[in-house]
Amino acid sequence: MSLTVLGTVDIRNQLDSVYRSNIQKYTEQVDKNRYILSRLIDCVKFCGAFELALRGHDETIESSNAGVFRVLIDFASELDTVMKEHLTSSTVFKGTSKTIQNDILDSVLCVYHKELSNIITKCEYVAVQADQTTDVSTTMQMVMILRYEENGQVHERFWKYLTPHSHTAEGLSSVIITELRELQITPQQLIAQCYDGAVMSGNVGGVQKSKTVYPNASSVHCYAHQLNLIIEKSFDNSPAATGRHRPPPAATGRHRPPPASD
Template identity: 50%
Template sequence: MRLELKAKGPPRPKISLTQKCRSKTKAFTRAFKSEQYIKTPWLCFVFGACAGAGGGGESLWTDTGVDDLAHLSIKAKKKSQSRFYMLCEMQLSSIGRHDNRKALDTAYRKSIREFNERVDENRYILRRLIDCVFCGAFQVVLRGHDESTESLNPEMYRSLIDFVSEIDLAVKQYLSSSTVFKGTPKTIQNDILDAIYEVCKSEIQKEITNAEFIAIQADESTDCSTIQQLVLIIRYLHDGKIFERFLKFIQPKGYTAEVIAAEIVKELDSLNINKNKLIGQTTTELPS
């Protein structure tokens, strides 16, 4: 029945409908024109709903009918943009189509379930690896010179993962069976650190956006290879408390006042920080 209705399409009856109207200056008669079927293909009885593609909707179109010719086009346009009409059209277009997923429903659902289980497992392992990256809070070196499994003085990160695998059977099984991602190479460590940094940076950016005022501190620091770095620290007021957050290590092209100022402005722009909020700037062992 539905396929037959869809194949025939909506009816196009000849309607002799007139309506006398009056404006402030003159009287005139409006008439229904067949061209309206071209502008509004579903016009007769909301064809999508009549074909059984949907239910509900406004009784004005599906029961009582519209007799206001003066506003017919406006009401038809509004109806075409309604949720009910769009739902009817979508369901009407699906009539007669064969859904292959129904024939393969069992296999399809099984593949989705197995995929979700793998995602949950990977997230669990990743959380454990992230938990192992806490060395910076205790000023402990993350990596060592000898990262082999036979090393008598292994790196801290690798030692922590080995310790977690001894008390967490899921981690131990994953590390012993995984051929793609084990979490121990330095590239994985760096990727985890980068991901943590981006999340922290995003949260700091949200707090800075809501802060009324901010202050910047620029310090000079030297890493273990005696390379000078510019350290940016930001202070702001959030929820009535003063926060001091590390932003970034920067290796500027020089240490003149102009270069340092340009680096600070560049970092503020990358965080979309309104520079009008900046009320203080301090430097340590840097040109001012």
């Protein structure tokens, strides 16, 4: 009987009351840390739901105009005694720094990608949408969106921002194909692709070259971009709209003689 229970019961839990007390304190601290972390995640989710920037220009403690995340944390601490105690007594981890904010965002995105990947692998039909733009610092970003059918309902989900290595059609198409392969989307699943712009939607050199890998992916041009192109071309052909008028005839220096007097 002694050999039967050998190794299954920790004798310290039965004999040492101090050890049991330490275990209880450790468990309570872990629960408290998880509670604080859940409140921090809720604040990040709040900012994301309303498309608010987390950080401001001045994130110091003395700042009177800090970012939305900092102000939201301070507001939550006024309503939550546990949160307030944490912010006032913690000396190692407060959870308000930009590093922690980025870590939370990365963790949320990682969980989101995992859940969406599991859904995509079970879907019968998937479509991809992509668009790219260059900001004022000449840094190009491309957004990738997945559209899929699940239980008779069509869903459209953001996937991620991509950074192509070049502005060419080859660079754009390669980064899209890489993401599709990481998602394990089969050639039979991908039935549509939607882009805009001359480079993005060119028949020969555009991103539609991905049809060599996904032959069932029919290309659809962005309707909003089609309207934009039509209006742009219409204004380009209208001198009154563009402000470009014909220049006046050049002076020749020759004047007509005055009419003869009667």
